[in-house]
Amino acid sequence: MNSVNLLKSITEARHLLRKSEQKVADFVLAHPNDVIHMRIVDLATEAQVSEPTVVRFCRALNYDGFQDFKLTLAQGLASNTSFEQFSLNTRDTVFEFKQKIFDAMIGNLMSIKEQLDTSTLEAAINALAGAKRVEFYGFGASAPVCTDAEHKFHRLKVNAASYSDPHMQTISAVSLSKADVVVAISQTGRTKDLLHTVSLVRETGATVIALCPSNTPLAELADIDIHIDLEEDKDLSTLMSSRVLQLVVIDVLAVGVAIKMGPGVIDHLKTIKRSLRSLRQNDKRPPFRRADDLDRDV
Known part of the structure; x- marks a missing residue:
């Protein structure tokens, strides 16, 4: 499971979690890049819950513990960092909306593959x-x-x-x-x-x-x-x-x-x-001749 699917799973499962576990879910969804660098005590402090609550949250999502959960999140974020959905801005340059469209496409391909x-x-x-x-x-x-x-x-x-x-x-x-x-x-x-x-x-x-x-x-x-x-x-x-x-x-x-x-x-x-093959044009075409070359032939 990559990070896109993991975050989606958290969103879908949130209503099934206990209130204290929902606090953990909300923090992870809001700060996924920060969570991968945290210790369990750090996440518990930021979410204002106990460490056992963090463990219960991870197990509710079918992970053995916080390290297992964090590893999956980190691996996914590493491969999907720049591939986010885009919203069109009328002030975007061609370069900007080209990047957005291609990045969104790549992200979607990776997500559906998983x-x-x-x-x-x-x-x-x-x-x-x-x-x-x-x-x-x-x-x-x-x-x-x-x-x-x-x-x-x-x-x-x-x-x-x-x-x-x-x-x-x-x-x-x-x-x-x-x-x-x-x-x-x-x-x-x-x-x-x-x-x-x-x-x-x-x-x-x-x-x-x-x-x-x-x-x-x-x-x-x-x-x-x-x-x-x-x-x-x-x-x-x-x-x-x-x-x-x-x-x-x-x-x-x-x-x-x-x-x-x-x-x-x-x-x-x-x-x-x-x-x-017979329907394709032969690649052995005569070399390109400029207009002034043609004039000299006349």
Whole structure:
């Protein structure tokens, strides 16, 4: 667990703690960088609690003691120090908002990497590798992710399709069988049209894999829910990193399926690469000639 997840866990568990332990939680959340340099007596003094209370706080979060807790916090902070969520300021220079966007993206990638459950990914990969047909559903910013996923899985010789139109999704949904898999992709997990088509998919017995936030209606409908939980500035809808994270998770699933299918698929990918060479421009282009050189030729 990195520091982002640790601090999030403290926030989520705070209401379950005793009042004295909540004082420790509040201090840690407000001063995480200071805590990693403190002794247990220092933290107890700053939080105005006893040392045993600090120990109980750590154990409530499933740590053996303060040193174990502090080590996890320090390791996380060391790798995530500069990767914080950003808020847009109209006075920002290009350099400043470029830095903010890239740092936020890197931070989100690191956070989701830690959050992704390996057993859930394995279940999704097994379902996809064994599917007769794979279809990707998504709307809005998730639609191009579905198109990209269709392309990736086609290259693996998987019978794949993507739909971002509600009518086509409905037709697809009622045409599925138990041997098929649908991957439903959503930044919110609450899009009504997507929930409707996924409900239709469930009636056919096909497997539903969802890429969406946890504790959402879509996650509850899915057989396999891959959580992508982000804390982003909701006013910056065009700058959200959810789409990039969805693309990375699709890459993980595609690589997993390729490995599952064995060496033959690697040979197939090499064949595709060779066949595409004729569609690319030859790098051996004539050297660039300036206008005055052309004038001398006339």
